[in-house]
Amino acid sequence: xxxxxxxxxxxxxxxxxxxxxxxxxxxxxxxxxxxxxxxxxxxxxxxxxxxxxxxxxxxxxxxxxxxxxxxxxxxxxxxxxxxxxxxxxxxxxxxxxxxxxxxxxxxxxxxxxxxxxxxxxxxxxxxxxxxxxxxxxxxxxxxxxxxxxxxxxxxxxxxxxxxxxxxxxxxxxxxxxxxxxxxxxxxxxxxxxxxxxxxxxxxxxxxxxxxxxxxxxxxxxxxxxxxxxxxxxxxxxxxxxxxxxxxxxxxxxxxxxxxxxxxxxxxxxxxxxxxxxxxxxxxxxxxxxxxxxxxxxxxxxxxxxxxxxxxxxxxxxxxxxxxxxxxxxxxxxxxxxxxxxxxxxxxxxxxxxxxxxxxxxxxxxxxxxxxxxxxxxxxxxxxxxxxxxxxxxxxxxxxxxxxxxxxxxxxxxxxxxxxxxxxxxxxxxxxxxxxxxxxxxxxxxxxxxxxxxxxxx
Amino acid sequence: xxxxxxxxxxxxxxxxxxxxxxxxxxxxxxxxxxxxxxxxxxxxxxxxxxxxxxxxxxxxxxxxxxxxxxxxxxxxxxxxxxxxxxxxxxxxxxxxxxxxxxxxxxxxxxxxxxxxxxxxxxxxxxxxxxxxxxxxxxxxxxxxxxxxxxxxxxxxxxxxxxxxxxxxxxxxxxxxxxxxxxxxxxxxxxxxxxxxxxxxxxxxxxxxxxxxxxxxxxxxxxxxxxxxxxxxxxxxxxxxxxxxxxxxxxxxxxxxxxxxxxxxxxxxxxxxxxxxxxxxxxxxxxxxxxxxxxxxxxxxxxxxxxxxxxxxxxxxxxxxxxxxxxxxxxxxxxxxxxxxxxxxxxxxxxxxxxxxxxxxxxxxxxxxxxxxxxxxxxxxxxxxxxxxxxxxxxxxxxxxxxxxxxxxxxxxxxxxxxxxxxxxxxxxxxxxxxxxxxxxxxxxxxxxxxxxxxxxx
Numbered sequence: 001x002x003x004x005x006x007x008x009x010x011x012x013x014x015x016x017x018x019x020x021x022x023x024x025x026x027x028x029x030x031x032x033x034x035x036x037x038x039x040x041x042x043x044x045x046x047x048x049x050x051x052x053x054x055x056x057x058x059x060x061x062x063x064x065x066x067x068x069x070x071x072x073x074x075x076x077x078x079x080x081x082x083x084x085x086x087x088x089x090x091x092x093x094x095x096x097x098x099x100x101x102x103x104x105x106x107x108x109x110x111x112x113x114x115x116x117x118x119x120x121x122x123x124x125x126x127x128x129x130x131x132x133x134x135x136x137x138x139x140x141x142x143x144x145x146x147x148x149x150x151x152x153x154x155x156x157x158x159x160x161x162x163x164x165x166x167x168x169x170x171x172x173x174x175x176x177x178x179x180x181x182x183x184x185x186x187x188x189x190x191x192x193x194x195x196x197x198x199x200x201x202x203x204x205x206x207x208x209x210x211x212x213x214x215x216x217x218x219x220x221x222x223x224x225x226x227x228x229x230x231x232x233x234x235x236x237x238x239x240x241x242x243x244x245x246x247x248x249x250x251x252x253x254x255x256x257x258x259x260x261x262x263x264x265x266x267x268x269x270x271x272x273x274x275x276x277x278x279x280x281x282x283x284x285x286x287x288x289x290x291x292x293x294x295x296x297x298x299x300x301x302x303x304x305x306x307x308x309x310x311x312x313x314x315x316x317x318x319x320x321x322x323x324x325x326x327x328x329x330x331x332x333x334x335x336x337x338x339x340x341x342x343x344x345x346x347x348x349x350x351x352x353x354x355x356x357x358x359x360x361x362x363x364x365x366x367x368x369x370x371x372x373x374x375x376x377x378x379x380x381x382x383x384x385x386x387x388x389x390x391x392x393x394x395x396x397x398x399x400x401x402x403x404x405x406x407x408x409x410x411x412x413x414x415x416x417x418x419x420x421x422x423x424x425x426x427x428x429x430x431x432x433x434x435x436x437x438x439x440x441x442x443x444x445x446x447x448x449x450x451x452x453x454x455x456x457x
Numbered sequence: 458x459x460x461x462x463x464x465x466x467x468x469x470x471x472x473x474x475x476x477x478x479x480x481x482x483x484x485x486x487x488x489x490x491x492x493x494x495x496x497x498x499x500x501x502x503x504x505x506x507x508x509x510x511x512x513x514x515x516x517x518x519x520x521x522x523x524x525x526x527x528x529x530x531x532x533x534x535x536x537x538x539x540x541x542x543x544x545x546x547x548x549x550x551x552x553x554x555x556x557x558x559x560x561x562x563x564x565x566x567x568x569x570x571x572x573x574x575x576x577x578x579x580x581x582x583x584x585x586x587x588x589x590x591x592x593x594x595x596x597x598x599x600x601x602x603x604x605x606x607x608x609x610x611x612x613x614x615x616x617x618x619x620x621x622x623x624x625x626x627x628x629x630x631x632x633x634x635x636x637x638x639x640x641x642x643x644x645x646x647x648x649x650x651x652x653x654x655x656x657x658x659x660x661x662x663x664x665x666x667x668x669x670x671x672x673x674x675x676x677x678x679x680x681x682x683x684x685x686x687x688x689x690x691x692x693x694x695x696x697x698x699x700x701x702x703x704x705x706x707x708x709x710x711x712x713x714x715x716x717x718x719x720x721x722x723x724x725x726x727x728x729x730x731x732x733x734x735x736x737x738x739x740x741x742x743x744x745x746x747x748x749x750x751x752x753x754x755x756x757x758x759x760x761x762x763x764x765x766x767x768x769x770x771x772x773x774x775x776x777x778x779x780x781x782x783x784x785x786x787x788x789x790x791x792x793x794x795x796x797x798x799x800x801x802x803x804x805x806x807x808x809x810x811x812x813x814x815x816x817x818x819x820x821x822x823x824x825x826x827x828x829x830x831x832x833x834x835x836x837x838x839x840x841x842x843x844x845x846x847x848x849x850x851x852x853x854x855x856x857x858x859x860x861x862x863x864x865x866x867x868x869x870x871x872x873x874x875x876x877x878x879x880x881x882x883x884x885x886x887x888x889x890x891x892x893x894x895x896x897x898x899x900x901x902x903x904x905x906x907x908x909x910x911x912x913x914x
Binding site for chain 1: 646647649650658722724726727728729731732735755756757759761763766767768769771775778779780781782789790791792793794796798799801803804805811812813814886887888889
């Protein structure tokens with residue numbers, strides 16, 4: 001389909017909705033599916049800092065039970081077990097024997113789903129094992145590290161029919177969902193250009209003193225603790241956008257990626273690497289053994305993605321330098337633009353003054369997404385400003401209704417693929433590299449399933 | 458030179474300056490050169506809106522005279538002539554016969570320099586003609602449209618020895634110069650990543666009613682007025698970053714481009730084209746003849762440049778959509794980051810709170826550049842917040858001292874080359890394309906000459 005035909009196709013498949021606004025015909029006001037299963041039994045693989053946060057959310061709910069827990073860190077596993085016991089529930093079975101013990105957890109016949117919050121390199125093998133055993137797989141971000149792993153996820157899902165959800169919490173951030181609401185109500189018009197990223201000074205995550213999770217020393221690997229034990233290695237031997245999904249997830253839901261649109265290709269460019277070495281020298285001295293480690297990861301990775309509908313997306317990865325946290329969202333269409341860095345918005349003809357930014361706040365309030373309107377009370381107090389509540393909620397409610405998850409295996413594959421493709425592009429001097437079509441053409445016809453109005457109330 | 462050697466080289470060639478800060482050894486506190494010529498005689502080519510602004514600045518000065526004016530628009534030329542007369546100066550000679558009459562202007566033997574503010578396609582031929590006649594060429598942005606034109610500028614300069622200055626006013630914006638000052642005083646540490654762009658809704662510049670410069674209709678080309686007569690055509694037949702210098706100029710001065718550093722390659726990616734067509738339909742209707750014009754220019758062009766010192770630069774071009782004006786500056790180094798969109802800054806260990814933005818204002822005030830400190834009174838009231846004063850001032854003062862201009866022909870070539878290289882990359886599916894080395898290796902040794910402390914007070 002050439003560009004003109006494609007545009008015609010998109011126009012034809014649009015319908016008029018309330019207020020005369022145009023929107024995609026993909027329905028997002030479906031009525032909720034009936035509940036098929038009142039009580040959900042879950043297993044947790046990985047109960048470090050992140051897994052424990054999920055556990056807390058699960059223990060707050062009266063529609064699920066945690067019956068099995070797996071972690072090679074016995075202390076962490078025991079701690080999680082005690083947390084469950086304290087709520088008066090039955091002691092969950094522990095799997096702590098070795099790195100492969102998770103296979104015994106997923107093989108249990110009393111589980112409906114598994115939540116995976118382990119080091120990155122285990123995400124795909126564990127999600128694949130869960131799907132093969134017919135368990136809904138909820139997998140932390142990124143879901144995969146290589147293109148082969150992306151295909152493993154997709155192929156296993158297609159073979160088994162079991163859903164796999166990427167647990168991308170930022171898709172549920174309140175401002176992000178309000179902007180998605182504005183996108184779907186056509187305030188931006190046709191979307192043109194987007195920006196996002198992971199801009200987070202992780203130096204005290206990548207290095208610590210082996211006893212606390214954040215900072216206090218410049219150790220990593222075997223001498224490090226928590227994420228520093230495994231995450232930092234990726235900065236030693238990889239050069240690319242290692243962590244794209246917090247940024248691209250929300251943008252992908254707005255662009256209907258894998259649902260009428262897809263990523264076509266990207267280019268990626270890395271800067272020199274200074275931040276991690278500087279940090280070691282500053283806090284560990286020139287003579288610290290880690291002072292001689294060469295970090296392959298450029299301090300800032302800039303990726304530009306082109307979509308099938310001819311939008312562009314800039315994705316930034318910036319984790320080694322001193323800087324305030326920002327996911328750097330920008331959503332720009334025919335009629336207006338939102339940026340989160342200056343908390344501002346502009347809609348032609350709707351703002352008070354032409355050519356002038358306005359505070360985004362009244363717009364975010366007015367277009368607060370139905371999910372937040374109805375469940376803010378439950379979400380407040382949950383991790384990361386409430387968004388953790390929603391991502392777990394969506395996973396559980398999907399299991400209860402025995403339907404596909406709102407973020408699915410194709411989202412997991414398409415978003416996670418940015419990392420290996422970015423590495424490939426950088427290794428080839430920023431050459432453009434094509435995204436595999438993980439849906440094998442189905443992206444053209446798949447309907448919306450994320451953050452629908454009537455679902456999961 | 459490989460990366461490690463290069464880094465060693467940079468370190469070795471650095472010196473300690475006041476306060477124990479490291480900075481490049483390239484001197485920027487030179488004493489002013491002596492004045493060789495008290496009174497400068499100038500010719501103006503192009504006295505439309507932009508040329509007239511320059512003329513006003515010249516007429517405010519007591520160290521120069523405008524003795525010749527060229528424009529094919531006789532009304533504009535007469536108007537400019539009257540402006541000069543009103544100041545009590547001798548009537549400048551007019552060159553209005555035809556498009557080639559500028560050759561007669563540059564051939565005059567009473568001129569020291571020429572200021573060129575004509576449509577883009579005339580910039581290089583006119584600057585080349587001026588240099589060939591030994592006249593300092595001050596040329597509006599961009600200086601060139603093609604790689605061949607970039608080489609024409611460089612080769613003519615090298616053959617004739619005559620300086621050519623790209624009149625990039627934004628290099629002199631007060632906040633930009635304060636940040637340059639911070640860069641040179643090493644507050645950011647080694648620079649890592651930069652962003653900039655031209656994000657300016659030009660729809661009412663590209664289209665008007667043929668009688669006023671801005672809006673009121675959807676005409677362009679022969680039926681348009683002022684810039685709409687010629688500028689809009691570039692959006693019809695070109696797809697690339699058409700106007701990179703307002704963004705890249707300031708960034709290039711901070712990165713010492715062409716003075717120890719250079720642009721190595723870029724990738725460029727274009728979105729679909731919607732904004733200009735939409736504007737015609739909205740204000741001219743479906744039946745307006747321009748409704749059938751196909752605009753080749755994507756609404757947003759994203760270019761990523763890699764430098765010889767392994768920094769990256771994102772350059773955005775965004776002129777067809779409704780949006781507030783922003784040049785989108787971001788300067789990021791080992792120790793901190795400045796962004797203009799949120800008017801904020803962060804320096805590790807210097808801000809009150811870690812991981813939190815601070816208002817940039819006190820920093821911009823503290824590091825106000827010496828040029829502004831000393832000449833703000835003269836600059837205030839000049840165009841574009843005073844920066845127009847400085848760019849013309851630098852041009853005149855260079856002629857008075859008979860020295861090279863602070864922004865020179867290599868800057869003009871390197872910055873302007875972004876447009877044709879961006880077009881080339883887009884036409885090849887975002888393939889990386891290399892910058893020619895316009896200095897033929899001299900970039901490695903050339904010393905700083907822009908915004909030096911002691912010059913031009």
